[in-house]
Amino acid sequence: MAQTLPTILLVDDEEHSLSAMRMALEDDFDCLTAKGADEARAFMEEHDVQVVFCDQRMPGKTGVEFLSEVRATWPDTVRIIITGYTETTDMIDAINEAGIYQFLTKPWHPDQLMMAAKNAVDLFRLTRDHDRMSLEMRYLSKSVEVKLEAQRKALREGMGFESVLRSANSPMNAVIEQARQFATFDVPVILSGEAGTGKRTLARAMHYASLRSDKPFFEFDCTAVDDDILEMELFGARRGANTGLPTNKAGLFQKADRGTLYLSGIEALSPRLQLLLLRAARDGAFRPLGGHEMMRSNVRLLIGTHRDLRLEVSEGRFNPETYYSLARTTLCVPPLRERREDIGILAQTYLFEAAEEHGKPVKGLSDDALQFLSDYDWPGNMRELENEVVRMLIFSQDALLGPELISRHILQATPEKRGVSETAVDQVLIGTGTLKDRVEQIEMRILRETLTRLKWNKSRAANELGLSRVGLRAKIERYGLIEPARSGVRSQSDEEE
Incomplete structure (x- = not known):
C-alpha cells in the first residue's frame, strides 16, 4: 500500500511564485495552491493540511492575518511566512499574532524551501503524536484509576x-x-x-x-x-x-x-x-x-x-x-459449636471448593449428612469441619454425599446431647450413673454409627456386630433409632430383609 504524501498548502498572489514552489516540493509532498486567503481557507476546510507556506504581501488579507485565522481554527498546522521585505514590525506581528514557525525571504533557494517543508512536517507529526500520547495518558490514567478502584472493590467484597x-x-x-x-x-x-x-x-x-x-x-x-x-x-x-x-x-x-x-x-x-x-x-x-x-x-x-x-x-x-x-x-x-446454623453453609462451601480443586463433580451433602455434621461439637472448629468434608469427598462414590462417609466418632456423637466428641466414651466411663445406663449409652452410639456407616443395611450391621437380625431389630426399637427416609428409593435394609 502506497504511503500518503504530507499535504502542504502554498498561498501567493503571484502565479510564477506558486509554480516555482510547487515544482520544488511536489515530488515529496501533495501540494495545494491558492492565490489568496479566501481560496486558501476553502482548501483548509476540505483537506488535512499539515504545513502552510504563505506570502505576506497579498491583496485583501495579509499573510499574517490569514495565518492568525489558521492558528485559531487549525492550531496544529505549521505556519511559515514568505516575504520579500524584512520590516521588523511585520516580523514581530507575525510571531505574536500568527505563531509563525519560520520566515523565508525572497528569493528563496529550492533546497532551503525543501528543508523548511520537511522540518515543518516533522514538527506537525511530533505535535500530533504528543497530543495523542497526552490524550492516551489522560485516558490511561483515568482507566488505571477505574481499574484500581474496581480491584479495591473486588478485594473489599471478596476478602471483606x-x-x-x-x-x-x-x-x-x-x-x-x-x-x-x-x-x-x-x-x-x-x-x-x-x-x-x-x-x-x-x-x-x-x-x-x-x-x-x-x-x-x-x-x-x-x-x-x-x-x-x-x-x-x-x-x-x-x-x-x-x-x-x-x-x-x-x-x-x-x-x-x-x-x-x-x-x-x-x-x-x-x-x-x-x-x-x-x-x-x-x-x-x-x-x-x-x-x-x-x-x-x-x-x-x-x-x-x-x-x-x-x-x-x-x-x-x-x-x-x-x-x-x-x-x-x-x-x-x-466457636463452631455455637454456630449450628452456619455448619451447613460452611460444609457445602468447603465441599464445592474441594470438588473444584480436585476435579471431582458433586451435587452436595444430603440432609442426613448435614444433620450429623450439625450435631457434632467440632472441637477443631472450621479446620476440622473442612478436613472432614474433604475426607468425605475422597471416599465418595456418588454425587450426593451421604452420612455413611462421615467419620465414626462424629456419627457416635449423641444428638440429644450436642457436643459429644471423641472423648464421649471416656466421659461415660468416668461419669456417674448405673453400670447398665452407662453401657447402654455406649451401645446406642455404636449401633447408630454402624447402621449409618453401612447405609442401614441391617444384615451387614448384624453380622459386623455379632447379632442376629432379630436381636439387632430389637435394639433399634429399644433405643428409638430411626432410619433416615429415602423417598422414592428402596433402602438396602429392605432388600436384605
Whole structure:
C-alpha cells in the first residue's frame, strides 16, 4: 500500500511564485495552491493540511492575518511566512499574532524551501503524536484509576466481611457488626477465640473495610518460632557478622508500613519480645536485629489469640503494658459449636471448593449428612469441619454425599446431647450413673454409627456386630433409632430383609 504524501498548502498572489514552489516540493509532498486567503481557507476546510507556506504581501488579507485565522481554527498546522521585505514590525506581528514557525525571504533557494517543508512536517507529526500520547495518558490514567478502584472493590467484597460465611440468623452477625465498627477506627484490636474459628479471615475483612484497604496486609503466626527468627521476621535484620545475612532483611513492621499486620499466637512470646512488641505498638519504633538505628513504621496491629490474655496478665505470664497497648478493643469470635446454623453453609462451601480443586463433580451433602455434621461439637472448629468434608469427598462414590462417609466418632456423637466428641466414651466411663445406663449409652452410639456407616443395611450391621437380625431389630426399637427416609428409593435394609 502506497504511503500518503504530507499535504502542504502554498498561498501567493503571484502565479510564477506558486509554480516555482510547487515544482520544488511536489515530488515529496501533495501540494495545494491558492492565490489568496479566501481560496486558501476553502482548501483548509476540505483537506488535512499539515504545513502552510504563505506570502505576506497579498491583496485583501495579509499573510499574517490569514495565518492568525489558521492558528485559531487549525492550531496544529505549521505556519511559515514568505516575504520579500524584512520590516521588523511585520516580523514581530507575525510571531505574536500568527505563531509563525519560520520566515523565508525572497528569493528563496529550492533546497532551503525543501528543508523548511520537511522540518515543518516533522514538527506537525511530533505535535500530533504528543497530543495523542497526552490524550492516551489522560485516558490511561483515568482507566488505571477505574481499574484500581474496581480491584479495591473486588478485594473489599471478596476478602471483606462478605467472605465470612454465615446464615441469616448466625451469631456471627453481631460479631461482624462490631468488627465493622472497629475496622473504621485506626486502633489495635484483639480477636480472641478458639483455634480455627476464623479469626484470620475476620482480621483480613477488617483490613479491607478500613482506610488502609489499599495498603498491604500481612499475617504471621508467632507460635513455635525461636526468638531470634521471630525478631528477624518482625523487625528485620542488618547484614553482618552477628546476623550472618549477606544483605539487609526487611521485617514485617517495615513491609506493612501504612498497612495492617495480623499477629496470631502472641501469648507465646518471650518477655523480651513482649517488650519489643510494646515499643512497636505504642511508639511505632523498632530496631532491626543487628542494627543500631531506630526505625519507625505506621502499622495497624490486629492480634489473634485463643487464650484469655487478661488471665495471662493476672497470672504473670504476659506483660500488662503490652496487653493494654494492644487491647484498645477486643472482639470475641464464637466457636463452631455455637454456630449450628452456619455448619451447613460452611460444609457445602468447603465441599464445592474441594470438588473444584480436585476435579471431582458433586451435587452436595444430603440432609442426613448435614444433620450429623450439625450435631457434632467440632472441637477443631472450621479446620476440622473442612478436613472432614474433604475426607468425605475422597471416599465418595456418588454425587450426593451421604452420612455413611462421615467419620465414626462424629456419627457416635449423641444428638440429644450436642457436643459429644471423641472423648464421649471416656466421659461415660468416668461419669456417674448405673453400670447398665452407662453401657447402654455406649451401645446406642455404636449401633447408630454402624447402621449409618453401612447405609442401614441391617444384615451387614448384624453380622459386623455379632447379632442376629432379630436381636439387632430389637435394639433399634429399644433405643428409638430411626432410619433416615429415602423417598422414592428402596433402602438396602429392605432388600436384605
